[in-house]
Amino acid sequence: MANYNPNLVKIHRNYTYEELALVFGIHKNTVAMWVKNGLFSFQERRPFLIKGDDAKAFLQHQRASKKQKCKQNEFYCLRCKAPAKPYDDFVEYVPITSAKGRLTGFCDCCESIINKFVSHASVEGYSSFFKIEESKGLEHIKDTDNPLLNSDFTR
Ligand SMILES: [Zn+2]
Numbered sequence: 001m002a003n004y005n006p007n008l009v010k011i012h013r014n015y016t017y018e019e020l021a022l023v024f025g026i027h028k029n030t031v032a033m034w035v036k037n038g039l040f041s042f043q044e045r046r047p048f049l050i051k052g053d054d055a056k057a058f059l060q061h062q063r064a065s066k067k068q069k070c071k072q073n074e075f076y077c078l079r080c081k082a083p084a085k086p087y088d089d090f091v092e093y094v095p096i097t098s099a100k101g102r103l104t105g106f107c108d109c110c111e112s113i114i115n116k117f118v119s120h121a122s123v124e125g126y127s128s129f130f131k132i133e134e135s136k137g138l139e140h141i142k143d144t145d146n147p148l149l150n151s152d153f154t155r
Helices: 017-024 028-036 052-067 120-126 136-143 147-154
Strands: 014-016 049-051 075-077 082-084 086-095 100-107 113-119 131-134
Touching (some): 086 120, 113 120
Antiparallel strands (some): 086 100
């Protein structure tokens, strides 16, 4: 669903489906769809009427639930139950395989650990918003690449 501005609705008036559709320049079938999706309308007699404040609340709710999707520079914080920015824009990249890993940081709001799974190739792109520290885990993988061989040689 497109992002309709709830503030265009006047809360002290009632709208027919056509009138509400006109506010947003959309087809009245879209309004009928909103009603199907939970927007209350008075259906005792025609034309069906929708209270402005109901429409506004409905659109605000739709908007809020849309906003739950994180932007590229946000993480979903499980404790805040909302998208969050990492504290100080500082994140660590922890490789899981050579192709992917996880960006991890601390929620700006509640300081819980926040994670996001990303491909190794995309890390470069994230560095435009974040200060990314490559995890020691990566060095660890490199170090332990041939550990036995190395130690055998030195002995
Ligand atoms: Zn949080």
